[in-house]
Amino acid sequence: MDTNEKQTDTKPLGALLAAAVSRAVPVVAGIEDKALDARTPCADYDVKALVNHLVHVVVEFQKLAVKQDSDFSSTPDYVAEGGWRERFAREAEALVEAWSAPGVEEGTSGSLGMPARLVGSMALLDVTVHAWDLARATGAEYAADPAVVGELLAAVERLAPTGREMGAFGAAVPVDPHADPFERMLAGTGRDPYGA
Template identity: 40%
Template sequence: MEDMMPLMTRATERTAELVRAVRQEQLGLSTPCAKFDVKDLLSHLEWVAALFESLARNGPRVEQGPYAGDFPERAKATLAAWSRPGVWEGTSPAMGLPMTTLGHMYLVDMVVHGWDLARATDQEYEPDPETVSRALHFTDRMVEMGRQRGAFGPPVTVSDDAPSFDRLLGVIGRDPAWTA
């Protein structure tokens, strides 16, 4: 899955830029992800980074801790873990899913939660078209499992000719027109 690392890297770095730009007074703002305010979303991103780093190292499923303010550092460690030889092979002992599936799950989290954060904090966000295409293709195949596991909400209707990113958001339950 050599082609995934550039996509994961771009999505992660873009989300880290957004995180760095969040101001203290924005932590209580609502986000398009109904269960999270900005601080909760940042904490979730930290957990996602820690979880997927652990999974890339064949480690356990880690629990989410309190907000620490260190997503960019955790994200670097996650990318380093996924860059190791052989990491994309086999199945995760902790999750029971193919490593390729987990890599795609991480990618979707970075892209969508980057948008969530950008919308909530009034930042510009334009995800990479190749990354969006890959995330949409994966999500179309995995959406029902995602809903069963509580990762995705009910679909939001968007037109068939909507941009790919809007379709991705709609598939996983986000309203592309959401505003604070």
């Protein structure tokens, strides 16, 4: 059992991102145009804004994988450009490829100056949590990969103080004592896993 836990802890980011992307792409592909102004669990984002943010995340974190600087100062309107569902699928696959390269988890990434593995975990967190946000907003089915959740529980714990300071995470939400790992992870980011 300890061996399995150790393997989960050290699973390559590329493999974890592949698992997360395989579950996120169908959610984005299934979003209808009429749902773009629907509210999401992210108070500052409707569906359109969250799609734009998520596409931008998968584009910019490709740069961080190759130790280049990213730019989150503004978010392009990918939805207005058209073909955003296909663009997300393409860019998400490119993200997986970028974070699967040999040596990608070594050293630090870009101007963030953070360990590369933690930076990759941030991309994993965004893809996973925002896929859940969009599924919740649009009524789609979504279940996170258990290995991804295992990685993210530790990442959220590490990132939470800074995330709350920067406004990226809300205050932790209390969960049922029998909450599953995904519910605990969502709650750690300030999301109510049971909310509407």
